[in-house]
Structure formats: structure tokens, C-alpha cells
Amino acid sequence: MSIQIQQKPVGAVLFQYDLYPERIETVGKIKKIHTANGQYALKETQMTEEEGEWFVHVMKRLERINYHFVIPIIPNKYGDHLIRYGKQTYYLMPWYEDHTEFRYPVEQEEVMVEEIAKLHDLTERTQEYSEEVLEDSFETLKKRWALRRIEMERYVDQIEGNEYYSPFELTLLTHFQRTLFMANEAEKHLTSWYEGAKEKKSFRSVLCHGKPSRKHVCFDKYGTAYFINFEKAVLDTPSRDLALLFRHYFQSRPWDEHEGRHWLQLYEKQFTLSDEERHLFISYLAFPESIYQTVDTYMKKRDKLTEFQAVTQLERKILTMHRVHRFMNSVFPKENG
Amino acid sequence: MLRLETIKESYGFKEVTWEVDGKILKTEKGLKRLSHWTEKDNMEWHINWRDRLAEKTGCLTDRMIQSLYGERKFLSDVGWYTLHDEVTSPFSYQNREKEMGIFFGHYFSTKIEDDHQNLHIDVMNLERMSDQISKPSTAKNNHSTSFIEGLRRESINRLLKAKRLWKEGQQAGGEPPIVTPIDSLDQGKNVFEKLFWQHGTGRPEKGYRSLKIVLSQWLQRYGRNSLYKLLNELDKQLSLRELHAKALLAECLTPREFIQFMNEMKDVKDQQQIEKCKENLSYQWEESLKLVKALSEWLDLTREKVPNP
Numbered sequence: 001m002s003i004q005i006q007q008k009p010v011g012a013v014l015f016q017y018d019l020y021p022e023r024i025e026t027v028g029k030i031k032k033i034h035t036a037n038g039q040y041a042l043k044e045t046q047m048t049e050e051e052g053e054w055f056v057h058v059m060k061r062l063e064r065i066n067y068h069f070v071i072p073i074i075p076n077k078y079g080d081h082l083i084r085y086g087k088q089t090y091y092l093m094p095w096y097e098d099h100t101e102f103r104y105p106v107e108q109e110e111v112m113v114e115e116i117a118k119l120h121d122l123t124e125r126t127q128e129y130s131e132e133v134l135e136d137s138f139e140t141l142k143k144r145w146a147l148r149r150i151e152m153e154r155y156v157d158q159i160e161g162n163e164y165y166s167p168f169e170l171t172l173l174t175h176f177q178r179t180l181f182m183a184n185e186a187e188k189h190l191t192s193w194y195e196g197a198k199e200k201k202s203f204r205s206v207l208c209h210g211k212p213s214r215k216h217v218c219f220d221k222y223g224t225a226y227f228i229n230f231e232k233a234v235l236d237t238p239s240r241d242l243a244l245l246f247r248h249y250f251q252s253r254p255w256d257e258h259e260g261r262h263w264l265q266l267y268e269k270q271f272t273l274s275d276e277e278r279h280l281f282i283s284y285l286a287f288p289e290s291i292y293q294t295v296d297t298y299m300k301k302r303d304k305l306t307e308f309q310a311v312t313q314l315e316r317k318i319l320t321m322h323r324v325h326r327f328m329n330s331v332f333p334k335e336n337g
Numbered sequence: 338m339l340r341l342e343t344i345k346e347s348y349g350f351k352e353v354t355w356e357v358d359g360k361i362l363k364t365e366k367g368l369k370r371l372s373h374w375t376e377k378d379n380m381e382w383h384i385n386w387r388d389r390l391a392e393k394t395g396c397l398t399d400r401m402i403q404s405l406y407g408e409r410k411f412l413s414d415v416g417w418y419t420l421h422d423e424v425t426s427p428f429s430y431q432n433r434e435k436e437m438g439i440f441f442g443h444y445f446s447t448k449i450e451d452d453h454q455n456l457h458i459d460v461m462n463l464e465r466m467s468d469q470i471s472k473p474s475t476a477k478n479n480h481s482t483s484f485i486e487g488l489r490r491e492s493i494n495r496l497l498k499a500k501r502l503w504k505e506g507q508q509a510g511g512e513p514p515i516v517t518p519i520d521s522l523d524q525g526k527n528v529f530e531k532l533f534w535q536h537g538t539g540r541p542e543k544g545y546r547s548l549k550i551v552l553s554q555w556l557q558r559y560g561r562n563s564l565y566k567l568l569n570e571l572d573k574q575l576s577l578r579e580l581h582a583k584a585l586l587a588e589c590l591t592p593r594e595f596i597q598f599m600n601e602m603k604d605v606k607d608q609q610q611i612e613k614c615k616e617n618l619s620y621q622w623e624e625s626l627k628l629v630k631a632l633s634e635w636l637d638l639t640r641e642k643v644p645n646p
Contacts, residue, residue, distance in 0.1 A: 009529075009531075011528075011529030012397075012528050012529040012530070012531035015397075015422075015528050015529065015531075016397070018366035018367065020366075075403075077402045077403055078388075078391075078400045078401070078402065078403060078409075079403045079407065079409070084395045085395060085531075086395070
């Protein structure tokens with residue numbers, strides 16, 4: 001073999017695809033393999049045997065149900081979808097160029113939310129009702145949120161004792177009551193979901209992508225989105241994937257409640273949420289976890305962030321919280337009006 | 338007759354020519370080897386067993402390449418064929434006792450759930466061996482007769498000890514491995530520093546013959562200390578000392594080299610050939626004894642580590 005490959009694991013992995021690279025480029029977590037017969041994306045990751053089996057099952061299922069908005073994985077010459085090398089796991093995909101400019105006007109968020117809705121629609125299943133499972137999910141999340149709240153209240157008590165406040169502390173203290181209000185709202189919506197599902201004696205699950213975000217999507221020049229990285233895919237409520245996607249939007253671009261409503265409407269054109277699922281979705285968004293995470297980072301990595309950076313981050317999250325509040329009120333106008 | 342066009346089409350090659358007629362193909366995806374199978378059950382067993390071994394070890398186990406239609410085998414006028422990679426660079430085992438101990442540990446413990454009832458598995462038959470070596474030599478040359486008779490008597494003694502150890506080994510409860518036969522450590526090939534273990538097409542073999550070959554050649558190539566490191570790792574993988582040691586020692590004592598020599602002697606035509614066979618037998622005999630000695634010492638050493646109650 002005359003190919004020059006510096007990384008031996010990659011060489012041994014590509015051997016199993018009969019790929020003879022002319023050049024290998026690292027693009028984020030992907031290796032772009034240039035060969036005489038085209039370009040490929042080799043993903044290196046870590047998965048347990050069980051996670052690997054599930055991932056392959058998910059990819060095969062997406063193919064079976066004709067969900068086209070996914071970049072397929074290519075089996076090796078022995079028919080395996082995953083290759084293990086030591087602790088690493090590899091899989092190969094055709095290389096899809098990710099476009100940011102399109103032949104027609106394209107709103108990327110709109111395309112992604114529609115395609116996620118299609119995924120949910122194709123994989124919808126009504127779960128066998130179990131009050132125990134429902135109660136367990138409800139109690140676990142409620143407890144986790146209560147604990148986070150206590151942690152934050154403790155921290156705030158502690159900084160309130162300071163003679164002088166840092167700009168970060170001052171910003172947090174100014175808006176802390178609002179975070180508590182949002183945490184209460186989140187809990188109210190969570191309870192509404194729980195009561196609703198208990199009354200209906202049913203709940204649905206869908207295949208959730210698990211990490212829907214712009215970086216896990218490749219757009220072609222016509223504006224069609226192809227999802228990648230189903231490694232964290234899971235059967236769960238659609239509210240989970242939708243909340244993750246919205247949270248991602250909130251962080252990545254300026255938006256307002258009208259736009260939020262528009263995205264939700266686009267989603268619901270494909271896949272209508274039940275009332276209780278909408279409550280759950282809003283409860284996930286309302287709980288101010290991202291603000292609490294910013295506080296955690298400030299506490300733990302004080303030396304790695306400048307005060308200015310920390311305050312900017314916090315202010316951005318607070319702005320998002322206010323927008324979520326307005327969005328929440330537009331989704332449930334009567335209850336919150 | 339195998340048609341290149343059919344192979345080219347089935348496997349999606351753009352260019353295919355014979356590198357070695359009927360055996361090795363030169364393609365744009367590298368050299369490929371064709372394996373011919375006379376028994377379908379044997380081939381199916383190999384497919385499943387190699388897949389399982391690859392899954393357990395993460396090594397390349399000379400698996401059957403899939404066609405464009407997802408088939409791992411194809412039928413021709415003369416029987417079944419499978420396609421494999423032909424790898425020629427030898428693998429270096431130097432200072433890789435741990436890694437290879439793990440590989441061979443899996444090799445000799447891999448089991449597959451298989452229902453090939455028609456599949457014949459080669460099993461060590463000590464009684465048949467007794468019959469083979471009990472017949473006195475028919476050599477006409479006096480010098481050879483005394484050489485052969487001397488070794489025949491020793492072979493009978495070795496076999497008696499082997500039978501006793503085999504019985505004791507069976508009581509230890511270790512299930513003899515069922516593996517694809519190994520003939521040499523040279524079956525290990527190198528693909529970007531990763532082991533590619535090349536298999537033959539032999540029927541599965543039940544017993545310790547292949548393990549003996551691995552250990553004996555390891556001892557010859559890398560010495561006793563390296564062998565002990567390999568054995569220590571194999572022990573972790575297989576519970577070698579507890580479950581298989583006696584049966585393995587029985588295999589090492591079994592005078593296979595003498596039986597092979599006797600078979601070869603049936604066809605020799607001149608004194609030069611006789612001398613070559615004798616020389617070969619003496620070498621193998623010595624190597625067997627060296628292995629038995631090294632194994633016994635390793636067993637004693639590992640036994641010493643167990644504190645007395």
C-alpha cells in the first residue's frame with residue numbers, strides 16, 4: 001500500500017472501507033477523507049457496546065421509515081456500521097458540504113424545526129400508560145429543580161453578605177427574583193403536564209435527535225437540511241427535542257416571542273403537540289437552568305473568565321429569560337395574562 | 338470456472354486481474370484472496386466465528402468481504418467461494434505479550450451459537466494415536482531402525498503421560514476450545530500496526546493443538562521470559578492454569594511430530610530424504626520438550642504465588 005497516513009488508527013479504520021486517501025483534513029470532530037472516488041466524513045467518538053447498538057438501530061430505523069433528512073452511515077466491507085479501535089468508535093459517512101448561502105431565500109431555523117417535526121411525526125408512539133413511570137419522571141425533575149434552586153439561593157445569600165458586590169454579583173442580585181419567578185412558572189407548567197397526562201392516562205414518545213443544533217445539520221444549496229450525529233438519540237417526549245432546539249435558537253441569534261410562536265406553529269403544522277406536551281415544552285424552557293449554569297461557571301472558573309465576559313454572558317441569559325417569559329405568555333395567554 | 342467479470346460486477350471493482358491464477362486478485366482496492374470451500378457448513382462456521390472473534394478482539398480477522406448485494410459468499414460450478422484481503426506485511430509480536438495474550442485469550446475462548454450438526458469438528462484422538470505409534474518400524478536401514486525404535490518407545494511413554502494428564506484435565510472442568518486451526522505465528526499480518534490474523538479454510542478443531550503451536554513458536558522466537566508474560570495474560574483471559582493447564586500439557590506431550598515422521602517415512606525414496614526427516618523430527622522433538630519444561634516451570638512459579646492455607 002502506498003498511501004501515507006500519519007495516524008495509524010485512521011489507516012487501519014480506512015482499510016476496512018477499502019478507502020485509499022489522498023489527503024485527510026480535520027474539520028471539528030470529523031476527519032474529511034479525500035479519495036480518488038470522492039470525499040467522506042469519518043467520525044471518531046466514544047460509545048459503549050450498548051450505545052453503539054442503539055445508534056446503529058436508530059440509523060437503520062431512519063432508513064426504514066424513509067426519513068430522508070439524515071446523512072447515512074456507510075457500512076464497511078464486512079457489513080459493520082461501526083468500527084471499534086481501542087476505546088474509540090468510528091463511523092463513515094459521505095461528505096456533505098454545509099452551505100450557508102442558498103439558491104433561494106432560506107430560513108435555516110424554519111427548515112430545521114420542520115424537519116425535526118417530520119422526524120417526530122414518523123416515529124410517534126403512544127406509550128403504555130404507567131402512572132408509576134409518569135410520577136417518577138415528574139418527581140425526579142421537580143426534585144432536581146428544587147435542588148438547583150436551593151443551591152442558587154445559598155449562593156445569593158452568601159454574596160448578599162459581601163460588603164461590595166462584583167459587577168457579576170450585582171447583575172445576578174438584580175435579576176434573581178425574576179429567576180425564582182421563572183422557576184415557579186416552570187414548576188406550574190410541569191404540574192399541568194403531569195395532571196394532564198394523568199387524566200388522559202396516556203403519553204407519547206418520539207425518536208428525539210437528542211442534540212438538535214445548527215452544528216449537527218448540513219444544508220445543501222437548495223436549503224434542505226440533513227441531520228448528523230444521532231449518537232444521543234433517545235425515545236422521549238417530543239417536548240424534549242423541541243425545547244433543546246429552541247434553547248439552541250435562543251443562544252445563537254436574536255429573536256422575539258413572535259418568531260418563537262412562528263417556529264412553534266411551523267412545528268405544529270407537521271406534528272401537533274397535545275396541551276400537556278405544550279406545558280412540558282414551556283416548563284423546560286422556563287426553568288432558568290442556563291442562568292444557573294452561568295453562575296456555576298463563574299463560581300468554578302473565576303480565574304478563566306474576565307469579569308466583563310462573565311457579566312456579558314449573564315446579561316445575555318437574562319435577556320433570553322425575559323424573552324422566554326414573553327414567549328410563554330404568548331403560548332398560554334390566559335393562564336399567564 | 339471463476340469468471341473475473343462476475344467478481345468485478347458483484348464486488349463493484351473497476352479493475353480486476355489475476356495476480357495468482359484462481360487465488361489472488363489484483364484490484365484497485367488492493368490485493369484480494371479467494372478462498373474455496375468444499376463444505377458449506379464449514380464455511381458458515383468460519384464466517385460466524387471470525388465475525389465473533391473480530392467483535393471480541395477489535396482485530397482484523399480475515400473476514401469475508403461483502404458483495405454489493407450484501408452477500409459474504411458466492412457459489413460457482415466447483416463450490417463456494419469467499420473473498421478476503423490479501424495482506425503480506427508480517428506482524429511483529431516483539432514486546433506485545435499483553436496485547437497478544439488478550440487476542441489469543443479471546444481466540445481460544447470464542448464460542449458461537451451454531452447449529453451446524455453436519456459439521457465435522459477435528460478432535461484429538463489419543464487412542465488412534467496409540468495405534469499409530471504402537472506398530473514397530475519397517476525401516477530397512479539398521480541405523481534408522483534403532484533411531485526410530487528409540488523414539489517410538491519414548492513416544493509411547495509420552496502418550497501414556499498425555500493420556501493421564503488429559504483425564505486429569507477433563508476433571509478440572511475446562512472445556513477444550515473450538516477454533517480455526519493455527520499452523521504458524523506467521524499468520525499474523527500487519528495493517529497500520531493493527532493485527533490482521535489470516536485464517537485457512539480448515540475445519541474447526543477442538544483441543545489445544547493450535548495453542549501449543551502458538552506457545553512453542555513464541556518460545557522459539559522470543560524466549561522464556563516473554564512466553565511467561567504471554568502465559569500470564571492468557572491466564573487472566575482463559576483461567577489457563579486452573580482450567581486448561583493439564584490438558585494443554587497433555588497436548589504438548591502428545592508425540593504428533595513422531596506420527597508425522599512415520600507418515601513421511603512411508604513415502605521417502607532415498608537416504609537423503611530419510612536424514613532430512615530425522616533432522617526435522619529431532620528439532621521438533623526438542624522444541625516440544627522445551628515447551629513442556631517451560632510450561633511446567635511457569636505452572637510451578639504461578640503455584641508458588643498462592644499462599645498456603
